[in-house]
Amino acid sequence: MALRNELEELKGLEYEHDAVLSVYLNTDRSDQDQQKGEWQIHLKNGLKRIREYLESANNEKELKNFEKLSKKVDKEIQNNRTDLLRSVVIFASVEDDLFSVHYLQVPVETSFHWENRPVLEPLEDIQREYPRSGIILPNMDEVKIIDTALGELQEVKAYEFDSGKEEWVLSEGMASSDRMASGATHVDKFQQRFKENLSRFYKEMSDRVENFRKDRGWEEVYVIGEAETVKIFTGTMKKQPTGVMHKNLNSSRAYDVIKELYK
DSSP states (O other): OOHHHHHHHHTTOOOSSOOEEEEEEEOOTTSGGGTTOTHHHHHHHHHHHHHHHHHHTTOHHHHHHHHHHHHHHHHHHHHTGGGOOSEEEEEEETGGGEEEEEEESSOOOOEEEEESSOOOHHHHHHHHHSOSEEEEEEOSSEEEEEEEETTEEEEEEEEEEETTTTEEEEOOSOOHHHHTOSOHHHHHHHHHHHHHTHHHHHHHHHHHHHHHHHHHTOSEEEEEEOHHHHHHHHHTOSSOOSEEEEOOOTTSOHHHHHHHHHO
């Protein structure tokens, strides 16, 4: 389940005793304080401090539950240490078999909590700073749409231009170079016609973007691409984007695009 949707469910969890482990871990390799994998030390020390607190309180039941959860959390993160993004957020409890893990492309301040409910305040701060957003990447004959919330990838859609029907169709994964390999003359004519009618062709896609904005509840929209392409695409939009970035990221993974936007 997407973290944005899960947040609402987590707000309803509360127990009579401390039973929920909440972990916010900064794993951002671009952070100067994370150059040598310091997150591993922070993870170890954060869990250790909670363990020592429970030992001093002589609460055997809570300590047993915590030990079970801390091992599960440590194993989850260690198993994914080569693919870590900028942060990890985990909520775990033996109650209701709760184990919610989210790898985000936005930074968090490292903190560990053992309470009777999930500690959600840091997550709510992230939600305010990184709301549900759309990222549009227009290219000559392809437009990618990335749906993101709280720095987490929700969905990716890629549309390619059908030169025969002169309309945008949902991509089935075939690259532009494959679609346009039918001969240099055909390719040149297609590209020339496409450039001449770019605004008209983009208008159809910008209308789809507006529908996505309403359906997905996007609070912000960003357009990323070559300067000329961005200028033409934004010129067809009914509502101007929150921001633009002049950089060709069409070949980048969706997570890397989100990282580039929020770095």
